[in-house]
Amino acid sequence: MSIETKKYPVGMHPALPPPSGSVGPLRWMRDNLFSSVSNTVLTLLGLYLVYIIVPPFIQWAFIDSVVYGAESRKECLAIMGEDRGACWSFVYRRWGQFVYGFYPIEERWRVNVAFILTFITIAVVLVEKLRANKPVLIVGILLPVVSFFLITGNSLFGLVDVPTNKMGGVLLTLIVGLSGIFVSLPISIMLALSRISKLPIFSIIATIFIEFIRGVPLITLLFIASTLLSYFLPAGSNFDLLLRVLIMVTIFSAAYIAEVIRGGLAAIPTGQYEAADALGLSYWQSMRLIILPQALKISIPGIVGSFIGLFKDTTLVVIIGLLDPLGIGMAAISTTAWAGLSTELYVFIGLFFFIFCFSMSRYSLYLEKKLQTGHNN
Amino acid sequence: MSGTQVQEKKTVTLGSLWRDKKSRGVILQIFAVIVILLFIGNIVSNTVENLDRLGVKVGFDFLTEPANYDINQTLIEYDSSDTHFRAGLVGLLNTLLVAVCGIVVATFLGFTAGVLRLSNNFVLSRLMQVYVEITRNVPVLLQILLWHGILIHSLPVPKKAEAMFEGFVLTNRGAYMPQPIPQEGFGWVWIALIIAIVGAVLFKKYANKVQIETGRLIPAIWIGAAFIIGLPLITFLLMGSPIEISYPELKGFNYKGGFVIKPEFMALWFALSIYTGAFIAEIVRAGIQSVSHGQTEAAHALGIRPDFTMRLVVIPQALRVIIPPLISQYLNLTKNSSLAIAIGYMDLVATIGGISLNQTGRALESMAIVLGVYLFISLFISGLMNIYNKRVALVGR
Numbered sequence: 110m111s112i113e114t115k116k117y118p119v120g121m122h123p124a125l126p127p128p129s130g131s132v133g134p135l136r137w138m139r140d141n142l143f144s145s146v147s148n149t150v151l152t153l154l155g156l157y158l159v160y161i162i163v164p165p166f167i168q169w170a171f172i173d174s175v176v177y178g179a180e181s182r183k184e185c186l187a188i189m190g191e192d193r194g195a196c197w198s199f200v201y202r203r204w205g206q207f208v209y210g211f212y213p214i215e216e217r218w219r220v221n222v223a224f225i226l227t228f229i230t231i232a233v234v235l236v237e238k239l240r241a242n243k244p245v246l247i248v249g250i251l252l253p254v255v256s257f258f259l260i261t262g263n264s265l266f267g268l269v270d271v272p273t274n275k276m277g278g279v280l281l282t283l284i285v286g287l288s289g290i291f292v293s294l295p296i297s298i299m300l301a302l303s304r305i306s307k308l309p310i311f312s313i314i315a316t317i318f319i320e321f322i323r324g325v326p327l328i329t330l331l332f333i334a335s336t337l338l339s340y341f342l343p344a345g346s347n348f349d350l351l352l353r354v355l356i357m358v359t360i361f362s363a364a365y366i367a368e369v370i371r372g373g374l375a376a377i378p379t380g381q382y383e384a385a386d387a388l389g390l391s392y393w394q395s396m397r398l399i400i401l402p403q404a405l406k407i408s409i410p411g412i413v414g415s416f417i418g419l420f421k422d423t424t425l426v427v428i429i430g431l432l433d434p435l436g437i438g439m440a441a442i443s444t445t446a447w448a449g450l451s452t453e454l455y456v457f458i459g460l461f462f463f464i465f466c467f468s469m470s471r472y473s474l475y476l477e478k479k480l481q482t483g484h485n486n
Numbered sequence: 487m488s489g490t491q492v493q494e495k496k497t498v499t500l501g502s503l504w505r506d507k508k509s510r511g512v513i514l515q516i517f518a519v520i521v522i523l524l525f526i527g528n529i530v531s532n533t534v535e536n537l538d539r540l541g542v543k544v545g546f547d548f549l550t551e552p553a554n555y556d557i558n559q560t561l562i563e564y565d566s567s568d569t570h571f572r573a574g575l576v577g578l579l580n581t582l583l584v585a586v587c588g589i590v591v592a593t594f595l596g597f598t599a600g601v602l603r604l605s606n607n608f609v610l611s612r613l614m615q616v617y618v619e620i621t622r623n624v625p626v627l628l629q630i631l632l633w634h635g636i637l638i639h640s641l642p643v644p645k646k647a648e649a650m651f652e653g654f655v656l657t658n659r660g661a662y663m664p665q666p667i668p669q670e671g672f673g674w675v676w677i678a679l680i681i682a683i684v685g686a687v688l689f690k691k692y693a694n695k696v697q698i699e700t701g702r703l704i705p706a707i708w709i710g711a712a713f714i715i716g717l718p719l720i721t722f723l724l725m726g727s728p729i730e731i732s733y734p735e736l737k738g739f740n741y742k743g744g745f746v747i748k749p750e751f752m753a754l755w756f757a758l759s760i761y762t763g764a765f766i767a768e769i770v771r772a773g774i775q776s777v778s779h780g781q782t783e784a785a786h787a788l789g790i791r792p793d794f795t796m797r798l799v800v801i802p803q804a805l806r807v808i809i810p811p812l813i814s815q816y817l818n819l820t821k822n823s824s825l826a827i828a829i830g831y832m833d834l835v836a837t838i839g840g841i842s843l844n845q846t847g848r849a850l851e852s853m854a855i856v857l858g859v860y861l862f863i864s865l866f867i868s869g870l871m872n873i874y875n876k877r878v879a880l881v882g883r
Binding site: 140141142144148151152155156158159307308309310311314320321323324325326327328329332333336337339340341342343344417421422424425427428435449451452455456458459462463466467470 | 511514515518519522529532533535536537539606607608609610613619620622623624625626627628629631632635636639821822824825827828835839843849850853856857860861863864865868
């Protein structure tokens, strides 16, 4: 009543609240969930799907599950009684193997130090403030060398040699994944540059190499590494399986990343090349100072994507007999004590990869947003 | 003219050649060729030497020898006395089978999930996001193993399995279902089908022509579909239903007869479809988002109906963005099918590159065949892709 009696000059009336029913959660639900019959059906179907998947999974994985106090699957079942939950005990019991493989227990501190050093390197590469400081950057880039000596051992520093067949678990995944990406990056830049090069021989060689590697499955390349490579090398030379796998993984990811970088190079306007020429820069100067900084910047999301792919593909080494976390777990569940726990194993390893890959993909999205400087149209 | 004469008079030294951009390019290329040839020559001579030392012969004659191993799923007639070549062919067909089945399901899943992710329905778009993020970020090998484990461990053994309905049994040895076996006279049905398809295509062309000339719309797709289904059906009934159905029956520990889908195939099929579907969903989403809203508005302003707007304006433009990465996902799926070896599905890698290789010791030749086949598939598809890209490329003005 009071609204009616009060007088406002024309145009000065304060905005009235929206009519009830056009705001609030109910309105939102009507617009977004129940706007039509088919939409309502789909919503209910979706909710039902969540209902039949999520609560039973939580029940199985957390509420009814057993982690401590069981030495075998039988004991797990005994502890659970009527319930049929997950038996995580084998993960708990073999945690050391999952992380370090068969690395000698008294030497595991070396791997831990290497993990920390690697973490520092990654932080230096990723955090802009640290990267801007030249000495810090150089130290950060040299740390992997220290890690390498720490992990393989070196008599110079009084460290016992550890053969590569003792390395396994997360350690192996990180060795294959990280050295794959770091070594393949410079190779892939060279490949991309030579593929778009005006010199026909370089472009033909790079094209053949890239198309060959991208045309065949990684597993066949790994088979070549494990069976055929010894034919191609001088008689009597026999080098480490892990090293052979690393070489194959590196050239595999180099071919994929080269295509990503080629896309980045193609996106640079011709004017940039011409401007570099006009300044009288040599080919390498113009690449290093003008073209590559821009091309790499726009390729970063793609490179991170390739890295996620490479990281997931490290699981394939299990097929040629290296023991990554999946291999360690498969060895565990093939013992009589833990037989029949394959679902638990796959869920656990899946979670491990999910955490790594998901955070990397989020980081890539964040970079993509940050690097949008508004220059591209 | 005078310029070239001056240049000819100059004495050509190595240094001047290096300073000249063109001749430097030639020198670098010659150098690269020499390095590559030396590298290849080194590998070849090493290989020849190693093979000599080991006393291994090189040649593809082993392909005509009997394979002596069984394959649990074959699309063509095969038994263990057949040759390695035939075993490899069976493997290749198995690879292609799982690739084609996977591509069909992955496309369906991917398009559904991609469109639903953009829908206003909060529950559905979140569900699809969860699906995409979970499957994309977990290695496909793990997903294959997980599906295989679920199928093997959670399905009943044949003796305890109960038919879901007449003739359909789901066991941990496979999904059994009735198999129609064509009898004499069934060939006419195939012929009728071909005639119907040709007829439907011609009718669609005619309908297009009528629409362009007179503007009259003929529902050619519905009529064509009715034709394609109807004509073979009528032929089938006219021939007196020339088909016999073989039902699976429990004999001893396993079912015999009928059509069976092995758990290895199912696991590989599900895992590859679901994994690739997640990638396709992201491609479809990006494709639809790439079509600017102005296009839809312009179509509405021209008075085009919403369903035609989607079909004639939005989708053709989105497809231009969607198809190239989509094809590369198809190729990825085909290459990922080589992980079949982890669960014992007998594909190309598991037959020629696996058992045949181990039995004959012909590692070089076997791997060369496997690599060659995958390369052929990849390059063939990329070739088609390039032709398509040229056709749909925006004409620059």
